[in-house]
Amino acid sequence: MSKNTKQKDSKKKRRISAVKASKESYFKLHWFLLYEDKYRKLSPKAKLLYGLLRSRFELSNTNVQNGVPDADNFIDEENNIFCIFDNVEISFLLDMSVPTVIDAKKELDEAELLEEVQIKDQANRMYVLDPVLDSDMWTFKQQLADIKAKKAEKDKERVRKQKEKRQQKALEKKQEKAKKKALANGVVNVGNENVEEKSCDSKNLNHTKRTILLFFVIQKI
The missing domain is CATH 1.20.5 (Single alpha-helices involved in coiled-coils or other helix-helix interfaces)
Incomplete structure (x- = not known):
């Protein structure tokens, strides 16, 4: 086998297939969503949605930079890049209901991380906004x-x-x-002193009884 043939075979083995490219594809979850006070209170779903929208924005930006056909569909009159991402697609990708997606988008809008502009007879334009960081x-x-x-x-x-x-x-x-x-x-406690209880003495009791009887006899005499 010639040297050129070996090089061609080696290059062919290192080609990246569509399956491998899909497996290694990912989008980022930005750190500021976790540490910045005004953003860290967002729901996990809203944070995940922001990462997904940011990824779609970067795709739009790449298409514009590379001069892809129809790239003008992702840039407005003021040269601002936007992306198109309908609720049904987001719902499918994030396994959320459409109302949940709408709620998550509302959170991002209130946090000023997303601006959605309605265009007559066209899909809504999604402008992903840069954060304003205080820390x-x-x-x-x-x-x-x-x-x-x-x-x-x-x-x-x-x-x-x-x-x-x-x-x-x-x-x-x-x-x-x-x-x-x-x-x-x-032993019983009386005040601050312990006093031992004396048991009854049967002899003393008998002596007392005899004394009382003698007293009554004398009285009768």
Whole structure:
């Protein structure tokens, strides 16, 4: 086999098929949707939709830059690039109902990340808007550090309270045990002093009875 033939075979094996290209295709989920305060509150569906729209926008931009036929369909009178993405297609790709897609688009519109313009007798134009950032990744990391510090302090306080609760229960149990032991030994608490209860002396009782009988006899005499 000649050298040229080997080179041709090697190149042919490294060709990228449509299946492989589809498998490796992806779109981005921008970091600012996760750390910027005014965007991170968007629903996960709205964030996913923004990534999908941004990907479609980049496709429109590529078509315009490469002079693809009908590329003018993706650029307006002021040379702003837009994309066309109807609700049914979005619904299919994101496995959402059409009303859910409309709600997600409304979220992006209110966050000023999407502008949809209706054109008579044509598909709506979707303008994906750049974000307005008040912070960056470093700000996000500092905020996260503060949140972790506050959580650690709360966890520490929770552990302290649990420890105090266990100690209080142990003390109450010890006091209850001591009280039962004292009662079993015939000791009662009077004020701050422990006084031992004296059991009845049968001999003393009999002596008392004899004294009373003798008293009545003397009285009769």
